Amino acid sequence: MLGRCVSYQGSCDNINGILTSDYAKIYTDWANYYLERAKSKRKVTDLSADCRDGLLLAEVIEAVTSFKVPDLVKKPKNQQQMP
Numbered sequence: 001m002l003g004r005c006v007s008y009q010g011s012c013d014n015i016n017g018i019l020t021s022d023y024a025k026i027y028t029d030w031a032n033y034y035l036e037r038a039k040s041k042r043k044v045t046d047l048s049a050d051c052r053d054g055l056l057l058a059e060v061i062e063a064v065t066s067f068k069v070p071d072l073v074k075k076p077k078n079q080q081q082m083p
Contacts, residue, residue: 024048031060038063 024047031044040059044050051057053076058069 034060034063 028044028047031047035042035044038059040063042056042059044056044060051060055072055074055076058072061067062069
């Protein structure tokens with residue numbers, strides 16, 4: 001029942017009101033931080049579109065964990081070759 005809250009700046013209608021786009025921005029910034037740390041040339045601009053084929057997602061996983069994703073095809077020619 002945490003639907004409403006009051007703060008010193010005023011009231012907010014919904015404590016769960018953080019938009020999906022706010023979460024996407026947070027994860028985009030997080031992914032770009034690790035990609036930059038790994039000295040990657042790629043950057044996430046649109047989280048859902050950029051990770052659609054799995055290649056950038058695999059690169060983020062490698063940047064975060066420091067492990068290589070096995071059997072990764074960098075230029076997939078068909079759906080079966082995508083991670």
